[in-house]
Amino acid sequence: MHLTIVNPNTTASMTRAIGEAARAVAAPGTVIEAVNPAHGPASIEGYYDEVHAIPGMLAEMRARPGADAFVIACFDDTGLEAARSLMAAPVIGIGEAAMHLATLVAGRFSVVTTLAVSVPALEHNVHKYGFSHRCGRVRSCEVPVLELEDPASGAYGLISAEIARARAEDRAEAIVLGCAGMADLAARLSAEHGIPVIDGVAAAVKLAESLHALGLKTSKACGYAPPRAKTYSGMFAAAAVATNG
Amino acid sequence: MHLTIVNPNTTASMTRAIGEAARAVAAPGTVIEAVNPAHGPASIEGYYDEVHAIPGMLAEMRARPGADAFVIACFDDTGLEAARSLMAAPVIGIGEAAMHLATLVAGRFSVVTTLAVSVPALEHNVHKYGFSHRCGRVRSCEVPVLELEDPASGAYGLISAEIARARAEDRAEAIVLGCAGMADLAARLSAEHGIPVIDGVAAAVKLAESLHALGLKTSKACGYAPPRAKTYSGMFAAAAVATNG
């Protein structure tokens, strides 16, 4: 299958790392293509960045009508519903993917994300997905997205300390890592703490493969019906053409 | 006060009607400015349209740093959180405005919107705002947004029939009209059915005036903190400049 992973931010080095993380868990027959939009923010930290990442992300999807499934590689599940409306192939967000799998291996999980500014958006997603009674707390390590890979940021230690607090204070039995940029840390953190530590990129790859293998596509019956044909103006004129063509 | 109402779609005639509906209920000292973005869809019907309306809507807000408050005149409350992050002045969505006021005059309300494709997004908002136990049902009259003003659409009769069903089947004690384009129908529908019928544009104008009069602005303490300075690429480069300038 052809699986397109869209990193919704414009940082190509992060896209490459996401692609590598995805390939590391992909099934033999899965071809991973990791892309990012040309338009939008260099990282997504909060609501404002999020909405500016979506049109570019959707353009990348529209340009790949042959993909068998899509993954949105931002933990906010940026633009997930719009992507499901647009495309025929199934779409998975890495945030939902990690949380769904967490509930299959633990009674209660906590999330560790980057910055406090993202916590309310993630808490909202937890509520929306129905996992409020299973989520101990959404925590932040206060390392910005683009500094995660910088050894000087001390990201590993800060995340690990937050996991220790999650175990003690939230009674978390598993941890969900709240940023695509943390993908490479999951195994080491899991080994250190002795509980499942779940990376959303890997989780989403497997769920996308699963939906594809089962022939399951997004229902077009109601909220995810294809966009209606209509005029799109200005910088989004291309959006209408591609959709309605 | 200066109240800027942004119709997130690009249909100027609808923007004018919204402005008139707003001025009809505005306090003497309120100057209403109704605008719409240059970029985006002609109407918002479903998730895909919604996300393409947001960047243009935010650009209109960024261009008006002197406004005392903003209203988002789409019942989906399109881009509400992003707008709250961006601006110092308070921001109100017409969907939330109508629902909040409905709970102040009735034990249970139902929503009547345009098309079924919008129902899940609105149900999600009901859940997010905490009103699931107060909302009977989100209903649709199956008249597209841009046909609401066309007498041939029979919109009034279809909405009225849906209200009758809401009273009988949902035990609704009040009705929330689920589209900015229905603003001019509220009074007549309320008179016909003998219960409150609430238009979100009018409701949002009064709530925006209320917040302004009380000096209440969006808290910048966590999720609505101003966007962090960062690179915005491509068609959104202007977004970063204006924000970080």
Next chain:
Amino acid sequence: MHLTIVNPNTTASMTRAIGEAARAVAAPGTVIEAVNPAHGPASIEGYYDEVHAIPGMLAEMRARPGADAFVIACFDDTGLEAARSLMAAPVIGIGEAAMHLATLVAGRFSVVTTLAVSVPALEHNVHKYGFSHRCGRVRSCEVPVLELEDPASGAYGLISAEIARARAEDRAEAIVLGCAGMADLAARLSAEHGIPVIDGVAAAVKLAESLHALGLKTSKACGYAPPRAKTYSGMFAAAAVATNG
């Protein structure tokens, strides 16, 4: 418009302070009348006081059939549903008013009230209004209602300390003051803590003005239908006469 604010307790000095707080935020055309019942407790602290305040409060409302709207100036929203049944004009409680507005300017709020004995009643209201997922905690500063205005009570400092805890422990982005007697402290507390601090009296005045401006009255369709004509005995005989006359 004529807006009647009923302080449900019998302490006239508190009624005067409430009236002043209301006039400070009222629109130019709003005539504020602040009254209190002749019968009932000197302050409302817990369930027992609350129920004894209601008949007197309703008598004040019945005596003012010409009022355009009513505000109940006790944070428990004492007798709110009964008042909505009785009167044709809309009725707003200061507790609900403050909480509704808090959700429009913050993702999460905490309440600071007077005494621990009131906390469960307020928690119950939070649950009833649907804001459990938006409310961090209901806190008390342990200053009785009638000592709030006494400088020797140290009320300001105790409330401020509780707000600091709410920010640190509850991640509160806004604060709702849980007593009509705290109205004059909101601005100073907001300035000190840098987040919105919301007083219910002011909030309710603006919401009452809003409903009146929009012509919205309580739905009489079901739970708020007018009281049925029936015999009222003893000290409440007047209640029946006034209602059914």
Next chain:
Amino acid sequence: MHLTIVNPNTTASMTRAIGEAARAVAAPGTVIEAVNPAHGPASIEGYYDEVHAIPGMLAEMRARPGADAFVIACFDDTGLEAARSLMAAPVIGIGEAAMHLATLVAGRFSVVTTLAVSVPALEHNVHKYGFSHRCGRVRSCEVPVLELEDPASGAYGLISAEIARARAEDRAEAIVLGCAGMADLAARLSAEHGIPVIDGVAAAVKLAESLHALGLKTSKACGYAPPRAKTYSGMFAAAAVATNG
């Protein structure tokens, strides 16, 4: 034990019937005293009646400091929290009693009450007690409280028809009768429909006996702490004297 049942309305014939229903299920050692207040409405149908019944009901309780337990014999659980604050002995409402027992013998129950005006108050209680996911629907038979005993009202047939609908439409496995005046119909309705039909008066008597036998009294730790000593004015002056004495 001495069990005082307070019918919060002033209709003595209904009080007598309630007393008889209670004695029919009371344990050998239980002395049932059924009383009603001198002040208040002849029946309770909606929020307005409810609040006027409470002070008189509490006066009856204050006058019986030696009672071992109290039952509030109105399905709204009128003034339940205030009574729990006031008295040392445990207090049970017939509404909560019936609903708690219903969840012990059925997966899902529906309520059949008198008039539609009472439905929202009862739905609110269902939500407050935590049984929303166990309650199919709150239904009304549209027979006023004081006509229940009048054969001409056709009450039995109307209630029975509503039970049939509850089984078919709500998938109800048990029925809770939503008025103290329906106590004598439970057995016949249960026999007719083949499922448990629960009367709140009987349920509350057994729960009150249970709490008394176990030595369980209302916790005075927080919300049900005794009323604080303070001035009560006017017609309620007696309330303060009795409480603080």
Next chain:
Amino acid sequence: MHLTIVNPNTTASMTRAIGEAARAVAAPGTVIEAVNPAHGPASIEGYYDEVHAIPGMLAEMRARPGADAFVIACFDDTGLEAARSLMAAPVIGIGEAAMHLATLVAGRFSVVTTLAVSVPALEHNVHKYGFSHRCGRVRSCEVPVLELEDPASGAYGLISAEIARARAEDRAEAIVLGCAGMADLAARLSAEHGIPVIDGVAAAVKLAESLHALGLKTSKACGYAPPRAKTYSGMFAAAAVATNG
């Protein structure tokens, strides 16, 4: 009445203690029979033990078709739904019994159970019964079930310390003891802490007596319909015979 209490574990000394605790609160006419299965675990600590206790427990019930009611004397309410399906007489679990009564005497309760391994199962029951908004926290004292009676375990002191924390941190107004083996400690703990401390065995006895006195039996309308006649193989062959006979 004949009340059969089944201790689902196989420890006869614990069964005897449960029987004594039950007789201490039983009404004069209640004959208490305390039994335990021949097959299964010596104590129930976690999900695995729980499921192995159920078939033996049900066999004890099947063997007593003449019992008027059954109590399941394990705080997990082990096999409660299956028992309700099987038997005509009502069945009460000690966990649900204690929690229901707790909500009748307190606004908020916390649970103190034995081991952390049981906490998630009990949290799940709290959620299932609808009491999540009334339960502060499920706590464990880390004393295994079979050591509760051993003075060397220090059980009383550890439970008491946990109650102190529940009062300070959870604002608990009452405590539910989360193990049948703690029955004899309730009175002393309640006296020490000055709030209701509820033992499930005693609570269940009174609720079982209550249901029996009211003639209430489990509804057979849907989920608790009797098991369908079918082949049971191997060690459970007897289960089918007894059921279908």
Next chain:
Amino acid sequence: MHLTIVNPNTTASMTRAIGEAARAVAAPGTVIEAVNPAHGPASIEGYYDEVHAIPGMLAEMRARPGADAFVIACFDDTGLEAARSLMAAPVIGIGEAAMHLATLVAGRFSVVTTLAVSVPALEHNVHKYGFSHRCGRVRSCEVPVLELEDPASGAYGLISAEIARARAEDRAEAIVLGCAGMADLAARLSAEHGIPVIDGVAAAVKLAESLHALGLKTSKACGYAPPRAKTYSGMFAAAAVATNG
């Protein structure tokens, strides 16, 4: 990987069919072993059957310490928590599997199961998993489990008719088939109705493969900790030996 699927009932023909359905979707490297216990009911229809199926099912798992993952092939997710406690390898129930995937391809789903007696147990699972706001209704086609494969039962038509009702009345956008015995009908029903129809066996196979590929195992941190060493008596003596060995 070695994936053991345990059909918890004792009907070997159904086990074979489940194994075939699993192999049809398994990845190339997945070896499917489908087994059923020697002890227990021939089919699982309601709570009583369910609990008798669990010990035998767990014995099958204990006997396969080398399996990489387990699937429980009954839509009730029979004994899921106990299995997670017992085994080191991950365990997936077909009910949860189908519901999780349904929320990834549709905004709202309904379940169609066999008999009404199973509906409450499934509704409870929906509540427990957090999907109440995403599930329209749990429906039954009234065909017993063991008659599903009998053409004379008319199962296909009855299920199809229930799906039509789910679309019309529940606004379901996807359907979850509520019995392992319906696995072979999913594709045809999906084609007929034009929306995703999800079989739990297939869904669980892919989720089990996903967890295994990611190295995710059940957290042993709290509720799923291994069973404590203790005496198991009678017919379950083997349970203790195998566990503690």
